[in-house]
Amino acid sequence: xxxxxxxxxxxxxxxxxxxxxxxxxxxxxxxxxxxxxxxxxxxxxxxxxxxxxxxxxxxxxxxxxxxxxxxxxxxxxxxxxxxxxxxxxxxxxxxxxxxxxxxxxxxxxxxxxxx
Amino acid sequence: xxxxxxxxxxxxxxxxxxxxxxxxxxxxxxxxxxxxxxxxxxxxxxxxxxxxxxxxxxxxxxxxxxxxxxxxxxxxxxxxxxxxxxxxxxxxxxxxxxxxxxxxxxxxxxxxxx
Numbered sequence: 001x002x003x004x005x006x007x008x009x010x011x012x013x014x015x016x017x018x019x020x021x022x023x024x025x026x027x028x029x030x031x032x033x034x035x036x037x038x039x040x041x042x043x044x045x046x047x048x049x050x051x052x053x054x055x056x057x058x059x060x061x062x063x064x065x066x067x068x069x070x071x072x073x074x075x076x077x078x079x080x081x082x083x084x085x086x087x088x089x090x091x092x093x094x095x096x097x098x099x100x101x102x103x104x105x106x107x108x109x110x111x112x113x114x115x
Numbered sequence: 116x117x118x119x120x121x122x123x124x125x126x127x128x129x130x131x132x133x134x135x136x137x138x139x140x141x142x143x144x145x146x147x148x149x150x151x152x153x154x155x156x157x158x159x160x161x162x163x164x165x166x167x168x169x170x171x172x173x174x175x176x177x178x179x180x181x182x183x184x185x186x187x188x189x190x191x192x193x194x195x196x197x198x199x200x201x202x203x204x205x206x207x208x209x210x211x212x213x214x215x216x217x218x219x220x221x222x223x224x225x226x227x228x229x
Binding site: 041045093108 | 165217
């Protein structure tokens with residue numbers, strides 16, 4: 001079956017530090033990949049996405065590149081801010097057919113950025 | 116208000132009671148989902164729906180029931196609440212244009228079963 005594995009947190013950084021949150025996946029065929037973010041007390045919201053190999057998703061200074069050869073979709077940001085403190089979820093959507101409108105989520109990584 | 120709303124935001128109940136969590140969306144999205152979020156488990160899918168009157172079980176559906184008589188509503192019922200169902204519950208919806216991939220989440224319902 002499909003699965004998503006992301007680095008366990010929590011991750012604690014100082015403001016302006018470089019961020020990497022690792023995400024690897026197992027899926028049949030060629031899935032679409034996503035990063036969702038959950039700010040404190042809120043529901044999840046889409047941060048960025050990539051639909052095919054070598055695509056780079058980007059938003060709000062965050063980037064992730066769909067690497068088929070390493071089955072990875074690592075999230076990066078060059079300089080984090082306190083306002084980036086949140087839980088980050090990696091997810092995939094299986095495009096191989098059937099009931100493929102579900103997302104498979106990783107367990108989430110809590111990021112705390114200190115001033 | 117436009118968007119996706121969940122009610123109640125907080126609920127305390129006792130074991131054995133029936134509880135219904137409400138979810139309403141105003142976008143006429145075809146797809147709707149219920150998740151629960153627990154420490155150490157991340158987000159787990161309870162039930163999902165492709166359209167009115169079409170629902171499917173997710174990975175943790177035991178003890179839960181859903182219905183979808185109207186496109187905009189997707190209530191989740193705990194038939195006989197247990198302490199293990201203490202959790203934060205999220206409803207989400209998605210349009211056909213994204214094939215369900217881009218999901219919009221409600222603010223959640225925090226449920227405590229005593």
